[in-house]
């Protein structure tokens with residue numbers, strides 16, 4: 571059967587990665603979490619002391635980008651690929667609220683985007699890929715056979731992210747998470763380079779009131795129309 575490219579974009583915590591993983595598993599495709607790549611670059615920037623609340627040394631980051639090596643390795647126990655930064659598994663470290671609070675600033679740097687988009691093209695060159703992010707249907711794979719744009723209210727999304735972080739044992743408040751969700755929505759939608767916009771030919775899925783099963787069924791029906 572012919573393989574296609576599935577691009578899933580949308581605001582943070584809209585459940586993109588959940589459905590992308592389900593689809594990749596069902597179809598036997600590769601799943602690429604492009605947000606994890608921006609998060610890994612952010613972690614690298616933090617580890618080097620180039621970003622904190624008051625400063626961001628963009629020059630240091632850009633001049634060291636060639637030293638950042640990001641890869642994915644499938645973990646059969648989890649059923650998806652975990653992200654590695656310079657050979658080290660950073661899957662857990664990249665999901666903290668601290669990384670979330672800086673990632674949109676790092677992701678707005680054109681050189682960072684250029685480097686990661688190049689790698690994303692390479693990962694999807696043979697099709698059979700489900701990639702989620704902010705610019706997948708608009709910039710990375712504008713010719714993807716299926717483009718989805720996921721939405722849900724900021725409150726619904728913040729609650730989901732809050733529940734995830736609490737389950738992991740993080741000490742945070744719902745208000746902090748909601749603030750972060752709103753801030754990232756704003757920066758991601760208003761940046762000059764590859765802002766988050768719905769591709770003209772993307773299908774919008776508002777999952778505020780859909781169960782995971784209902785959402786999966788709806789999306790799988792769409793996939794079947796493209797195969």
Ligand code: C5P
Pocket residue numbers: 582583604605606608609673674675677678702703704705706754758
């Ligand atoms: O998907 P996730 O919420 O983990 O993405 C983290 C951040 O990475 C986003 O808020 C956005 O700033 C950035 N991002 C991006 N382009 C992508 C994927 C993520 O700018 N394709």
